[in-house]
Structure formats: C-alpha cells, structure tokens
Amino acid sequence: MTDQMRRIALARRPEGQPVPDDFLLERGPVPEPAAGEVLVQVTHHSLDPYMRGRMDDAGSYAASLSIGETMIAQGVGVVLASRAEGFAEGDSVTGMTGWASHAVLRGGELRKLDSRVPATTALGVLGMPGFTAWQALREYGRPKAGETLVIAAATGPVGAMVGQLAKAQGLRTVAIAGGDEKCKLALDKFGFDAAIDHRAHGDAASLRKALAEVCPDGVDIYWENVGGKVLEAVMPLMNIGGRVPVCGTIAWYGGGASDKLPQVWRSILTKRLSVNGFIIFDHWDAFPDFLDEMTPKVAGGEIAYLEDITDGLDKGPETFIAMLKGGNTGKTIIKV
Numbered sequence: 231m232t233d234q235m236r237r238i239a240l241a242r243r244p245e246g247q248p249v250p251d252d253f254l255l256e257r258g259p260v261p262e263p264a265a266g267e268v269l270v271q272v273t274h275h276s277l278d279p280y281m282r283g284r285m286d287d288a289g290s291y292a293a294s295l296s297i298g299e300t301m302i303a304q305g306v307g308v309v310l311a312s313r314a315e316g317f318a319e320g321d322s323v324t325g326m327t328g329w330a331s332h333a334v335l336r337g338g339e340l341r342k343l344d345s346r347v348p349a350t351t352a353l354g355v356l357g358m359p360g361f362t363a364w365q366a367l368r369e370y371g372r373p374k375a376g377e378t379l380v381i382a383a384a385t386g387p388v389g390a391m392v393g394q395l396a397k398a399q400g401l402r403t404v405a406i407a408g409g410d411e412k413c414k415l416a417l418d419k420f421g422f423d424a425a426i427d428h429r430a431h432g433d434a435a436s437l438r439k440a441l442a443e444v445c446p447d448g449v450d451i452y453w454e455n456v457g458g459k460v461l462e463a464v465m466p467l468m469n470i471g472g473r474v475p476v477c478g479t480i481a482w483y484g485g486g487a488s489d490k491l492p493q494v495w496r497s498i499l500t501k502r503l504s505v506n507g508f509i510i511f512d513h514w515d516a517f518p519d520f521l522d523e524m525t526p527k528v529a530g531g532e533i534a535y536l537e538d539i540t541d542g543l544d545k546g547p548e549t550f551i552a553m554l555k556g557g558n559t560g561k562t563i564i565k566v
C-alpha cells in the first residue's frame with residue numbers, strides 16, 4: 231500500500247495542563263492485518279477529558295500511555311481490509327483506533343455502526359459519554375419527578391444527555407456552563423430550566439448565590455463533572471438525602487485540587503448524601519440496552535446532540551488542550 235499512516239503519539243508527560251510539545255505527529259507505513267484482524271481507515275476520532283489522565287505516569291483506574299505510544303481514542307471509520315470473520319471491506323465500524331489515520335484491530339474489538347444515525351454519534355451521544363449519562367443517572371442519581379438536578383459542563387456530551395434524561399423524568403434541570411453562548415444552548419437546545427455562567431462568578435460564594443436563586447427548593451442531585459469552584463458552590467445547597475454521582479473533576483485534571491475540600495466533605499455528613507464515584511468501563515454489560523433504547527430516540531430527534539468537529543489529525547493536540555479549558559461547544563471530534 232502506498233498510503234502513509236499518520237498518528238499522534240505521546241512525546242513526553244505534561245506538567246499541569248498539556249502543551250503542544252507533549253505530542254508528536256509520526257508517519258509510517260500502513261499496517262497489514264494479520265489473521266483475525268481488520269484494517270480500518272479512521273474517518274473521525276474522539277477527544278475526551280479522560281485522555282489527560284492517561285498521559286500521566288501516576289497510577290489510576292486505567293493504564294498510563296507509554297512515551298511514544300499512540301494517544302488513546304475511540305474512532306469510527308471504514309474497513310479497508312479484513313481477515314476477521316464478520317467484517318468486510320467497506321463496513322462502517324468503531325473501536326479504539328487511537329489518534330491515527332489507520333488502525334489494525336482484532337474483529338472482537340470492533341463494532342459495526344448502526345446506519346440509522348450518523349457515524350460520529352458513536353463517539354458522543356450514542357457512545358461512551360452518552361452511555362455514562364444514561365447508566366449513572368439511573369444507578370447513582372436515582373431521579374424522581376419534582377426534584378432538582380444541577381450539572382456543570384452542561385452542553386458537553388455527558389451534561390447534555392444527563393439534562394435531557396432528567397428533564398424527561400420530570401426534574402427541574404439547572405445547567406452550569408462557560409459563557410453566554412453555552413448557557414443559551416443549554417436552555418434552547420437541551421431544555422434546561424435555568425443556566426448559569428460559571429465564568430461570570432469569581433468565587434464559589436457568588437456562584438452559590440446565583441444557584442440558590444434558580445434552585446428555590448434546594449438541590450437533590452448534583453452530577454459532579456468538574457470539581458473546583460462549582461463543587462464548593464453547590465454542596466451547601468444540597469437537600470437531605472441528596473445524591474452526588476461523581477463522574478469527573480476536570481477543574482483539577484491539571485493539578486490544584488482545592489483546599490476547600492474539607493468543607494465540602496462536611497456537607498456529605500450533615501446532608502446525609504449518597505456520593506458515588508464510578509468509572510463507566512465497569513458497566514459495559516448494559517451498553518446494548520442503552521443503544522436499544524437511545525438509538526431510535528437520537529434517530530428520531532427526540533434526544534438532541536451537538537458535535538464540535540475539527541478538520542485534521544494534526545489539529546488533535548491544540549483541540550484537546552482547548553477542550554480541557556472549555557474551548558469546545560459540544561462533543562469534541564477530530565475529522566482525520
């Protein structure tokens with residue numbers, strides 16, 4: 231094959247927030263599939279906050295990337311050559327392709343895409359982020375009609391799905407998002423009842439005051455996506471018996487966990503809260519049920535979603551760095 235494979239590798243471990251020099255674009259021959267393997271031409275790959283953790287050496291819930299290894303990502307693409315049963319040239323598939331133009335994966339590591347919806351939905355609304363929202367809201371949020379839910383990063387793929395699912399179950403939904411445009415999206419596109427711009431509030435006390443105004447009956451579910459100032463603002467507003475599904479703490483992914491944590495911890499006691507950390511990878515068994523329920527709703531327009539697609543594999547590093555700071559509007563995707 232004359233084509234070259236391009237991939238973005240981890241060049242070195244970031245200190246704090248990643249910078250472009252932490253990544254390296256490499257070129258090489260397109261790999262050949264061995265028996266049982268499939269060669270995929272990647273058309274799009276996902277960028278997700280969890281990838282920041284994989285760049286560190288510190289032990290976490292998943293293995294670190296090695297220096298020189300291709301950055302991890304789920305991708306979607308088309309089969310170029312197959313030596314695996316059940317896959318043929320031209321099939322649309324998804325799997326963990328990495329930030330790369332081509333990937334060779336075992337047949338068992340790939341899934342064929344549903345033609346009722348665009349391929350890129352497998353990376354967001356009908357992929358890991360959407361599934362995270364669907365699974366953990368029912369298991370750890372335990373929503374009840376009439377309750378109030380608060381969520382930050384509300385226009386991202388997790389937040390938008392949590393908001394819409396909670397709203398459909400009769401909850402009052404309150405979005406926290408960065409900037410006017412995202413607040414407007416939260417209200418108009420994702421149906422939140424209220425939206426607050428966290429960037430307009432310099433400290434937790436100011437944000438809490440604004441939140442208290444739009445949560446007159448307190449907060450029953452705080453879906454934790456960000457940590458930091460937002461966590462500090464919301465916790466004292468929790469109602470007794472509230473639930474806090476702990477999904478992510480992106481405000482701290484570059485370091486700097488707040489020294490206000492002890493105050494937050496006390497709210498867990500005084501409000502008798504249920505705080506559940508979870509990693510969606512432990513729940514894959516339920517993924518087929520999620521797809522069965524949500525694919526027709528996405529295809530039929532009942533569930534709205536937004537994708538932020540950047541053209542060019544080489545744009546991955548800068549797009550990823552921007553996403554970690556809120557530069558994305560919707561699910562962040564690279565068109566390879």
Ligand SMILES: NC(=O)c1ccc[n+]([C@@H]2O[C@H](COP(=O)([O-])OP(=O)(O)OC[C@H]3O[C@@H](n4cnc5c(N)ncnc54)[C@H](OP(=O)(O)O)[C@@H]3O)[C@@H](O)[C@H]2O)c1
Nearest residue numbers: 279383386387388407408455477478479480481509510556
């Ligand atoms: N536990 C799991 O298994 C699991 C699975 C999937 C995702 N997650 C976590 O879920 C969270 C959302 O993921 P996503 O893919 O939907 O991300 P996303 O919303 O597409 O992107 C991250 C967003 O976080 C917000 N943000 C960044 N820094 C912030 C800060 N200091 N304060 C407040 N908001 C900040 C920004 O939104 P604004 O501009 O609106 O502030 C940014 O757009 C992440 O923490 C992620 O790690 C966890």
